[in-house]
Amino acid sequence: MSTTQLADQSDFKKLQLEVAELIVNALVLDDVTAAEIDFDAPLFGEGLGLDSIDALEIAFAISETYGFKLRSDDERNQEIFSCVRALSSHIAENRKT
Amino acid sequence: MYAADRKLFFSKDGVIDHKQFVTDLAALRAQLQAAGSICNLFQNRYQFALGIVAGLLNNQTIILPPSLAPEAIRSSIADAPAPVILSDNAEHDALAARLSFEAAQSEPAKNWDYATSLQANPTEIHVYSSGSTRQPKCNVKTWKMLRGGAAITDQILQELEVQPSEVGLLGTTPHGHMYGLEATIFATLGFGHATYRDTIFYPADLEAAIEAARACGISKLVLITSPAHLRFLEAAILAAPEIICVLSATAPFPQALAQKLAARDNLKVMEIYGSTETGSMALRQTAFEEAWSLSAGFELQKTPATCLAAAPHLPVPIALEDEIEQHPDGRFTLLGRAGDMVSVRGKRSRLAALNATLSEVAEISDGVFLHDKRSESDALAIAVVPLQGSSLSETEIRSLVRRHLLLHLDAAFVPKKLLFLPEIPRSATGKITRAITIDLLKKAGLHS
Incomplete structure (x- = not known):
């Protein structure tokens, strides 16, 4: 594994923690910390058990922090919101800030 | 009735006028001939509207489940005769026969004035709301x-x-x-x-x-x-x-x-x-x-x-x-x-229904929804007493409670705050006083 790949990996880990923190703060989840969130666990339904308004809340926080907007007609939405890891990859690809 | 070019639906793909609507309607009615009832899950409002009118004209009861959760769909069609699910989601194949939307061949339609004939049509449309029991209440509507x-x-x-x-x-x-x-x-x-x-x-x-x-x-x-x-x-x-x-x-x-x-x-x-x-x-x-x-x-x-x-x-x-x-x-x-109506983010449920759902969770000996009415959206938390001798950690119990509630309730009613107590201070009649509720909500950080 090259040094760049290693750096990328640690950057992505950092981003995932940052996204978990954004979720905890946006939704005021005080019985779970960012570090406790399983990056591969589903955000909706089981797992964190979020609802659709929570999705709006997260989308709002994402647009404020990373400078891009989510849209319903994106066919990958279900996948994007599936877990912290997927959401973080989407942010890494689309972030403007 | 509306003119043939009356705009009824629009999107980035253009306008659907009345003529297009009645044409697609005739096609969908024919496709649905064999259905006994229709569970309409179309997400696109045009397709959904076609499903409504087609079902009514075919005298097929239309079911609109309380949510898209498989459990909610399954129970809402449990007693329905020969249900066909209108949906573009292949995951719904597991629940009943499914029909996805196909654009119709443009044969000239015969029935233009569906609205007048539907005014006296008794075909039922089942719309759900939260009831006083755990099961959502079915409300029977007509056109x-x-x-x-x-x-x-x-x-x-x-x-x-x-x-x-x-x-x-x-x-x-x-x-x-x-x-x-x-x-x-x-x-x-x-x-x-x-x-x-x-x-x-x-x-x-x-x-x-x-x-x-x-x-x-x-x-x-x-x-x-x-x-x-x-x-x-x-x-x-x-x-x-x-x-x-x-x-x-x-x-x-x-x-x-x-x-x-x-x-x-x-x-x-x-x-x-x-x-x-x-x-x-x-x-x-x-x-x-x-x-x-x-x-x-x-x-x-x-x-x-x-x-x-x-x-x-x-x-x-x-x-x-x-x-x-x-x-x-x-x-x-x-x-x-x-009464005990709870309102969270515009959704309503009886407190008794929420508590009835909570009481079914294994691994807790007692549990209660803590509720405080607020003008915009109520404060809601849960207090539970783990079953004595339970080998599960608090994290495991929390996820068990959440999973059970999410299976049966709208996610809006599944609180993010969960308190663990050695016992719930109930009165002699089993009730929890207002003062105790407020006290526990304070503990959950939901009351100042």
């Missing part, structure tokens, strides 16, 4: 009842004094639930107002919808929404002069937000009062008034215990879930929710 509820939307549009061809409805609320069903689908089917096909959820969706409307020659837009969505859409609405009216369901709608929106030039801001049982029944301009005016035809009948709402399109008078004060001029003020 006449839902069209009657949509009359309020039509009335507001008439008062805007715009040409039908230049105005469109945009919906952010789910069309399988009462408010979105009446204010978008039935405003189109029953009154010919054009509705945007897709769902508006994120602010960027609103921008896309406005662009699509413009391309379809629709320059004036009415947003059918709810306070929970408005919080996020506010900035986009203020920046879009095309939106000339905001029609919000009550949750209630915070007056400060209503005033902020109403301060924009040429923006009318209305709030609609109603329930799944009554349909839309009253309206107010929240920015300027507190009292509600009844929709045409509605009448309130006060009884010692409750207040009944009656209307020509409702088969029987319906008891309201709110306590109200009537004024001599016919208007009324809402005093508060009756």
Whole structure:
């Protein structure tokens, strides 16, 4: 594994923690910390058990922090919101800030 | 009936006019011939509206499940004869026979005037609301009842004094639930107002919808929404002069937000009062008034215990879930929710139903929903007592409780705060006093 790949990996880990923190703060989840969130666990339904308004809340926080907007007609939405890891990859690809 | 070129639906793919609608309708009716009943899960409002009219004309009961959770769909069709699910989602194949949408061959349609014949059609449309037990309550509707509820939307549009061809409805609320069903689908089917096909959820969706409307020659837009969505859409609405009216369901709608929106030039801001049982029944301009005016035809009948709402399109008078004060001029003020009704983000449930669901969780010996009524959205938390000798950690119990509640309740009623207690301080009659509830909510950080 090259040094760049290693750096990328640690950057992505950092981003995932940052996204978990954004979720905890946006939704005021005080019985779970960012570090406790399983990056591969589903955000909706089981797992964190979020609802659709929570999705709006997260989308709002994402647009404020990373400078891009989510849209319903994106066919990958279900996948994007599936877990912290997927959401973080989407942010890494689309972030403007 | 509407002219052949009357715009009924629009999207980035263009306009669906009345002619296209009746053509696709004939095709869908034929495809559904063998169905005994129809579970309509189409997410696209055009396809969904076709499913409604096709089912009614074919005399097939239409079922609109309380949510898209597989468990909710399964139980709502459990007693339905030969159900066919209308859905583009292949995951629904596991639940019943499924039909996805296909564009029709353009054969000339014969039945143009479905609306007149449907006015007396008794075919049932099942719409769900939360009941007093764990099971959602099935409310039986007909075309006449839902069209009657949509009359309020039509009335507001008439008062805007715009040409039908230049105005469109945009919906952010789910069309399988009462408010979105009446204010978008039935405003189109029953009154010919054009509705945007897709769902508006994120602010960027609103921008896309406005662009699509413009391309379809629709320059004036009415947003059918709810306070929970408005919080996020506010900035986009203020920046879009095309939106000339905001029609919000009550949750209630915070007056400060209503005033902020109403301060924009040429923006009318209305709030609609109603329930799944009554349909839309009253309206107010929240920015300027507190009292509600009844929709045409509605009448309130006060009884010692409750207040009944009656209307020509409702088969029987319906008891309201709110306590109200009537004024001599016919208007009324809402005093508060009756009984143990919980309201979170505009969704309602009886507290008893929530507690009944919680009591089924294994691994806890006692549990209770802690509830405090708030004007916009209630505070809700859970206190549980783990089963003595349970080998599970608090994290495991928390996830067990969540998983069970999410299976049976709308996620809005699944609190994010969960307290662990050695015992729940119940009174001799098993009740939890108000003081104790407040004390526990303080512990959960939900009460100052």
